Amino acid sequence: xxxxxxxxxxxxxxxxxxxxxxxxILAAGGTAWFGAFQSSRLHQISDDEALRMRLVECRxxxxxxxxxxxxxxxSVGKQAELQSKLRIECARFxxxxxxxxxxxxxxxxxxxxxxxxxxxxxxxxxxxxxxxxMDGMISSLxxxxxxxxxxxxxxxxxxxxxxxxxxxxxxxAGGRFIISSYRRSIIPLHQLSQRLAQLNCNLPESLHxxxxxxxxxxxxEDQSAEMRSVSESVASMCHDIEEKNRKLDELHIRDEKTNLxxxxxxxxxxxxxxxxxxxxNGDIALAMIDIDNFKRYNDxxxxxxxxxxxxxIAEIIREECRMTDIPSRFGGDEFAVLFPKTxxxxxxxxxxxxxxxxxxxxxxxxxNQPGNQLTVSIGVASWLDDATDGTALIMNADKALYKAKSxxxxxxxxxxxxxxxxxxTG
Numbered sequence: 001x002x003x004x005x006x007x008x009x010x011x012x013x014x015x016x017x018x019x020x021x022x023x024x025i026l027a028a029g030g031t032a033w034f035g036a037f038q039s040s041r042l043h044q045i046s047d048d049e050a051l052r053m054r055l056v057e058c059r060x061x062x063x064x065x066x067x068x069x070x071x072x073x074x075s076v077g078k079q080a081e082l083q084s085k086l087r088i089e090c091a092r093f094x095x096x097x098x099x100x101x102x103x104x105x106x107x108x109x110x111x112x113x114x115x116x117x118x119x120x121x122x123x124x125x126x127x128x129x130x131x132x133x134m135d136g137m138i139s140s141l142x143x144x145x146x147x148x149x150x151x152x153x154x155x156x157x158x159x160x161x162x163x164x165x166x167x168x169x170x171x172x173a174g175g176r177f178i179i180s181s182y183r184r185s186i187i188p189l190h191q192l193s194q195r196l197a198q199l200n201c202n203l204p205e206s207l208h209x210x211x212x213x214x215x216x217x218x219x220x221e222d223q224s225a226e227m228r229s230v231s232e233s234v235a236s237m238c239h240d241i242e243e244k245n246r247k248l249d250e251l252h253i254r255d256e257k258t259n260l261x262x263x264x265x266x267x268x269x270x271x272x273x274x275x276x277x278x279x280x281n282g283d284i285a286l287a288m289i290d291i292d293n294f295k296r297y298n299d300x301x302x303x304x305x306x307x308x309x310x311x312x313i314a315e316i317i318r319e320e321c322r323m324t325d326i327p328s329r330f331g332g333d334e335f336a337v338l339f340p341k342t343x344x345x346x347x348x349x350x351x352x353x354x355x356x357x358x359x360x361x362x363x364x365x366x367x368n369q370p371g372n373q374l375t376v377s378i379g380v381a382s383w384l385d386d387a388t389d390g391t392a393l394i395m396n397a398d399k400a401l402y403k404a405k406s407x408x409x410x411x412x413x414x415x416x417x418x419x420x421x422x423x424x425t426g
Contacts, residue, residue: 019170020170023166023169023170026166027163027166030159030162030163030166031159034155034156034159037155038152038155038156041148041151041152041155042152044148045145045148045149045152046252048141048144048145048148049145050264051141052138052141052142052145053264053267053268055134055137055138055141056138056271057267057271058134059131059134059135059138060271060389060390061391062130062131062134063131064389064391167233253265255328255329257307257310257311257329258310258311258314258329258335259311259314259315259318260314260317260318260327260328260329260335261326261327261328261329262328262329263328263329263330263331265326265328266326266328266330266336266338267390269326269338269340270286270338270390270393270394271390273338273340274383274389274390274393276340277383277384282341283341283342283343283382283383284338284339284340284341284342284382284383284393285338285339285342285343285344285346285347285380285381285382285383286336286337286338286339286347286380286381286382286393286394286397287336287337287339287347287350287351287354287378287379287380287397288330288334288335288336288378288379288380288394288397288398288400288401289317289334289335289336289337289351289354289376289377289378289401290333290334290335290376290377290378290401290405291309291310291313291333291374291375291376292370292374292375292376292377292405292409292410293369293370293409294306294309294333295333296369297309297365297369297374298333300365300368301364301365305364305365306333308364309363309364309374310333312361312363313335313358313376314327314329314335316354316357316358316361317335317337317354320350320353320354320357321337321350322350324340324341325337325338325339325340325342325350326338326340336394336397337350337351343382344380344382344385344414347380347382348380348412348414351378351380351412352378352412354376354378355375355376355378355410355411355412358374358375358376359373359375359376359410361374371410373410375409375410376410377401377404377405377409377410377411377412377413378401378404378411378412378413379397379398379399379400379401379402379403379404379412379413379414379415380397380400380412380413380414380415381393381394381396381397381399381400381414381415382414385416386415386416396415397415399415400413400414400415401413
């Protein structure tokens with residue numbers, strides 16, 4: 001009888017090992033599929049976002065031109081200039097249909113193919129219809145992106161359910177062997193399987209909540225090592241997926257070299273904040289920041305040293321900005337800081353503080369620069385004082401910046417229609 005029991009035990013152990021290997025293969029296959037699916041959908045969402053941004057920018061420019069047609073006293077020359085701009089925008093609009101982000105056979109692709117080519121001169125009514133039509137496609141794309149995000153969330157929940165169910169099955173299948181080997185662990189492991197089943201039935205709304213629910217299983221003083229191991233695995237899995245999703249989101253909106261927001265994220269916030277300010281009659285300010293004599297520094301000491309300077313100045317900008325500000329790398333050695341709900345006076349104060357901190361900072365090789373320092377020049381423009389749209393806000397802040405550089409560098413200037421005014425200290 002004892003021999004039969006031993007044979008049965010060995011057979012059950014072998015069966016348990018086989019089942020464990022199969023479960024591991026299923027978990028690895030499910031994880032690989034989930035990773036490939038998530039990567040594919042994130043790529044599609046990125047393409048849709050880029051396409052939506054192009055449509056939003058095109059719509060904004062056409063809407064701006066259409067508003068200028070409201071003036072009944074437009075001169076012939078001004079009308080010709082507007083029609084010329086319209087021809088350019090029509091060409092850009094047609095180019096969207098041939099962009100690499102455009103999925104062939106999609107709803108928006110069919111929409112663009114059905115549209116007849118736009119030929120100037122165009123009337124204001126035609127432009128208004130075109131803006132309304134584009135608003136519909138932008139809204140459709142926004143709904144599509146929202147649906148894609150919901151699909152990602154649903155797939156993540158299904159994946160968690162799959163892993164949870166797999167853990168439950170493994171625990172139940174190995175229960176007999178665990179009872180015979182670790183009799184003291186059977187009660188805690190049974191409780192764990194019940195709690196995991198409860199998590200499966202009532203899955204929390206976020207990964208963070210799921211991890212916290214799993215970690216509560218570790219709070220008991222008499223928990224077995226096996227129970228702790230399984231609970232820690234569930235909590236660790238949730239934290240890992242949550243962290244990877246956070247990093248993917250950051251990579252999508254961050255500049256790799258400076259870790260500031262990239263130009264695309266800056267432009268999207270600029271459009272949104274300008275529209276919000278237009279609706280609620282609010283304030284916006286923009287600061288354009290350029291490193292003085294940086295080309296000379298870069299040519300003399302190399303790109304590695306130049307990159308260190310860019311990274312340190314970006315770090316200072318990030319530390320001195322408020323939580324609501326949007327510090328971005330505009331391009332090259334130029335930075336942009338968007339100040340939502342901020343007056344020109346406050347933007348000038350922040351910009352002056354930035355300038356003085358950077359001026360006081362010690363940089364490598366700066367003693368060989370003009371004035372024995374590495375400094376920045378800053379131009380500030382505000383809404384509605386200096387601009388009526390986002391493009392004009394950038395242009396006027398840029399004008400103030402280059403006025404500051406031509407006036408001697410290492411200063412803060414604010415744009416004004418008549419003249420450029422200087423910040424409190426320079």
